[in-house]
Amino acid sequence: MSKILVIGEAAQGQLRNVSFEAIAAAKKIDENAEVVALLLGDGSLEEQANEMIKYGADRAITVSHENLKNYTSEGYGQVVLQVIEEENPTGVVMGHTAIGKDLTPKIAARLDIGLISDAINIEKDGDEVVFTRPIYSGKAFEKKIIKEGMTFATIRPNNIPALEKDDSRSGEVVAKDIDVKDLRTIVKEVIRKKSEGVDLSEAKIIVAGGRGMKSKEGFEKLYELADVLGAAVGASRGACDADFCDYSLQIGQTGKVVTPDLYFAFGISGAIQHLAGMSNSKVIVAVNQDPDANIFNVADYGIVGDVFEVIPLLIEEIKALQNN
Amino acid sequence: MNIYVLLKRTFDTEDKIVVNDGVIEDDGVEYIINPYDEYAIEEAIQQRDKHGGEVTVVTVGDEDSEKQLRTALAMGADKAVLIEVEDDDIEDQDQYSTVKILEAFFEDKEVDLILAGNVAIDNASGQVGPRLAEKLGIPYVTTIVGLEIEDGVAHIEKDVEGDIEKIEVSLPLLVTCQQGLNEPRYPSLPGIMKAKKKPLEELELDDLDLDEEDVEGKTKRVDVFLPPEKQAGRILEGELQDQVKELVSLLRNEAKVL
Numbered sequence: 001m002s003k004i005l006v007i008g009e010a011a012q013g014q015l016r017n018v019s020f021e022a023i024a025a026a027k028k029i030d031e032n033a034e035v036v037a038l039l040l041g042d043g044s045l046e047e048q049a050n051e052m053i054k055y056g057a058d059r060a061i062t063v064s065h066e067n068l069k070n071y072t073s074e075g076y077g078q079v080v081l082q083v084i085e086e087e088n089p090t091g092v093v094m095g096h097t098a099i100g101k102d103l104t105p106k107i108a109a110r111l112d113i114g115l116i117s118d119a120i121n122i123e124k125d126g127d128e129v130v131f132t133r134p135i136y137s138g139k140a141f142e143k144k145i146i147k148e149g150m151t152f153a154t155i156r157p158n159n160i161p162a163l164e165k166d167d168s169r170s171g172e173v174v175a176k177d178i179d180v181k182d183l184r185t186i187v188k189e190v191i192r193k194k195s196e197g198v199d200l201s202e203a204k205i206i207v208a209g210g211r212g213m214k215s216k217e218g219f220e221k222l223y224e225l226a227d228v229l230g231a232a233v234g235a236s237r238g239a240c241d242a243d244f245c246d247y248s249l250q251i252g253q254t255g256k257v258v259t260p261d262l263y264f265a266f267g268i269s270g271a272i273q274h275l276a277g278m279s280n281s282k283v284i285v286a287v288n289q290d291p292d293a294n295i296f297n298v299a300d301y302g303i304v305g306d307v308f309e310v311i312p313l314l315i316e317e318i319k320a321l322q323n324n
Numbered sequence: 325m326n327i328y329v330l331l332k333r334t335f336d337t338e339d340k341i342v343v344n345d346g347v348i349e350d351d352g353v354e355y356i357i358n359p360y361d362e363y364a365i366e367e368a369i370q371q372r373d374k375h376g377g378e379v380t381v382v383t384v385g386d387e388d389s390e391k392q393l394r395t396a397l398a399m400g401a402d403k404a405v406l407i408e409v410e411d412d413d414i415e416d417q418d419q420y421s422t423v424k425i426l427e428a429f430f431e432d433k434e435v436d437l438i439l440a441g442n443v444a445i446d447n448a449s450g451q452v453g454p455r456l457a458e459k460l461g462i463p464y465v466t467t468i469v470g471l472e473i474e475d476g477v478a479h480i481e482k483d484v485e486g487d488i489e490k491i492e493v494s495l496p497l498l499v500t501c502q503q504g505l506n507e508p509r510y511p512s513l514p515g516i517m518k519a520k521k522k523p524l525e526e527l528e529l530d531d532l533d534l535d536e537e538d539v540e541g542k543t544k545r546v547d548v549f550l551p552p553e554k555q556a557g558r559i560l561e562g563e564l565q566d567q568v569k570e571l572v573s574l575l576r577n578e579a580k581v582l
Contacts, residue, residue: 070489073454074463098484102466105419105454114420114542117449130546135447139341140348143547147416184463189490199485205581229582247504248486253337253445254359254503262581273337280551283579285571291559299557301574303567313568321572321582 002033004151005087006057007080007094007103010041010048017202018095018155020055020162025093025155027056027163028122029129034058036087040079042069046173053171056163060173061087067180070187071099075180077106082178084111091151097201100154107152114146120159120259137253137276157202158259193248200249203232205262208251208278209244210236212267212288212307219244221311222266228318234258234278236268252277266307270295325377325473325495326433327368329401330426330440330452332358333385333392337445346548357392360441362508363501367471368439369400370506375473377436378402382429384422386410390524397519398511404524405429407532416541419451424539426452427459428532435460435496437478442467442500450500457498465491467502 004026008019019037026035037052037060039045049060061083067075080103084092092107094100096118108115120141121132129151131144146152200206207226213219219239226233234256235249251258253273263281268274270286270293278284279298286299287310296302303310335341336354343349357365368379380403381396383389393404407425414421430438438457443450450466457464469488470481473495480491483502511519529536558574560567575582 098467101450102454105449105451106458106464108420108451109423109455109458112420112542114418115449115451116543117451135548136335136341137445137448138551140343140548140550142545143549145544145546147542147544149542185465185491185493187489187491190484191488191490193487201485246486248483250503257448262575262579272340276337279554283575283581284557285575286557296557296559298554300554300579301571302557302559303564303571304559305564305567309564310568313565314572317568317572318582321576 002030002090003087004029004033004035004091004093005084005089006035006037006052007092008037008039008048008052009095009097009099010039010045013048015048015051016095016097017162018097018157019052021157021160022093022095022155023052023056024163025119025122025153025160026091028160029091029093029151033091036061036089038080038083039063040068040076042066046175049173050170053173054165054167054169056169057171059171062173062175063178064175065178065180067183070190071102072183072185072187073102073106074183074185076103077110078180079178080107081110083176089150093153093155096154096156104152104154111150113149113152116144116146116153119153119155122153122160134257134280137257138280139276156259158204193246200232200234200251200256200258203258203260205229205231206234206251206258206260206281207231207264207266208234208236208268209239209266209307210268211238211242213239213244214267216244218308221308225264225311225315228315236271236274238269265295265299266311268295269293270298325372325375325436327372327377327379328433328435328438329361329364329368329379329381329396330438330456331361331365331381331383331392331396332441332444333383333389334358334444334446341550343548343550348548355388355392357395358441358444360443360445360501360503363503363505364439364441365396365399365401366506366508367501368437371437371471371473380405382426383407384409384425393524394519395511397522397524398515399509400515403522405527406524407527409529414536414539414541416544417539418541418543419449419455420542421539422452423455423459425529425532425534426456428534429527430456430460435462437473437495438498440498440500442502453498453500460498462496462498463493464498464500465493466500468499469502469504471499471505
């Protein structure tokens with residue numbers, strides 16, 4: 001029987017949704033596989049482990065150590081490699097997150113195996129597992145297989161739906177003692193800059209602004225709308241270059257590639273580089289003063305008008321909706 | 325310091341992708357240095373100017389990659405190495421293959437710092453940097469936005485999905501560069517003239533004691549396709565206030581995303 005290890009992420013104690021999606025991905029690789037969740041951190045992870053089981057894992061392994069408080073490729077790498085050696089899984093899946101991107105190539109290199117990064121879909125073709133992943137920032141897609149050995153992949157958040165939570169599920173949770181040796185990389189400090197904790201890559205709704213936001217103060221208006229919607233704020237390169245906001249908000253070919261359910265583009269002209277980062281969003285709304293702006297070619301709904309008039313109206317309208 | 329930069333030649337970000345028979349066409353495509361690798365080149369030059377030493381830019385690619393290497397030399401790198409691999413030389417060339425080649429190249433090199441882009445904008449796996457560091461047995465830090473080196477210790481600022489981690493790690497080290505690290509310079513005219521005379525070494529797999537079979541990929545691309553064409557959207561009309569009302573109603577009832 002096949003066994004798939006799902007590496008979960010419990011950032012600041014809270015499991016990320018993509019960790020549940022990774023369990024669903026494991027089931028897509030083999031619906032009969034035993035799914036073993038692995039969680040790393042520096043405190044008790046039992047609650048999170050049980051949560052992983054309710055989302056479809058069969059059992060869970062937790063490893064707590066002071067050297068795992070902050071993620072480092074060395075610390076996490078030691079633990080994951082040891083667990084892989086002991087469990088001998090046929091597959092390993094995790095989210096294509098900051099940690100997933102950083103950690104998985106190290107594991108793949110150590111084991112001399114292939115790795116499919118950033119998969120958005122998984123299908124079976126007979127016994128073969130076929131992964132779909134975006135290339136050229138979503139301007140195209142490729143289908144890829146692993147030729148031999150362990151099935152190893154990271155999945156893009158928000159693309160493979162998590163299984164429904166089943167509170168009646170239970171399974172074995174084993175807290176494993178692993179001595180994480182001294183690290184060469186030391187995390188001295190973490191400066192939290194993210195507001196509201198809504199991560200761009202996992203956000204269901206994104207409110208993005210471009211040069212049309214005119215100024216830093218203008219750009220701030222987006223946060224008011226984002227607050228009402230529970231959305232994350234993003235930006236075009238133009239807005240970042242003009243210093244309206246931090247580069248960490250940039251969406252596009254350089255920058256983040258996002259696929260939310262709903263994407264608002266305010267004052268974004270729609271350069272091909274920006275479209276590469278967001279055009280696979282499920283629903284796109286564009287607001288721009290220029291009726292010929294390229295963004296309208298990918299938008300599902302468009303309003304030709306002044307963003308500074310539209311945003312307050314939109315906030316009002318959505319609040320009214322929420323109060324009903 | 326011995327500083328190396330890993331460079332990849334990629335399609336220009338302006339280029340549209342055309343797929344024919346499951347293969348991406350490169351007719352009429354403009355090639356550039358992968359944008360994230362430009363941050364790596366710039367950082368390498370700045371670190372060399374501060375600490376002395378030499379910047380060598382390395383690429384695994386076809387012979388046309390010489391152009392991008394010359395650009396890196398024109399920006400200020402000292403030497404370039406082209407490990408020449410033609411398109412169909414290697415079966416299923418993937419990140420495993422590229423790293424196997426780079427590992428062989430670095431085997432006899434004294435390295436203090438290797439810089440790469442955090443991701444290439446074409447295949448976008450971000451695997452090559454970390455895989456190579458692991459193979460060379462050196463630590464790595466990805467997506468860096470700040471780097472100060474003092475007495476053999478790197479003080480790094482790493483972008484973690486918008487948060488910043490301050491990290492300390494001793495050299496030798498591999499880092500991958502994120503937007504915000506620096507402003508890559510444009511090559512100057514004298515730089516371009518000088519670049520023509522700077523050493524550019526060309527190597528083949530044979531020179532690295534590798535056969536094509538040694539570097540065969542572990543993964544295989546079985547198809548390439550374009551996203552479905554988006555249908556033209558709806559531009560709303562009427563008074564702005566009514567448009568917004570209609571929009572919210574459409575998002576709720578038609579698109580069902582609110």
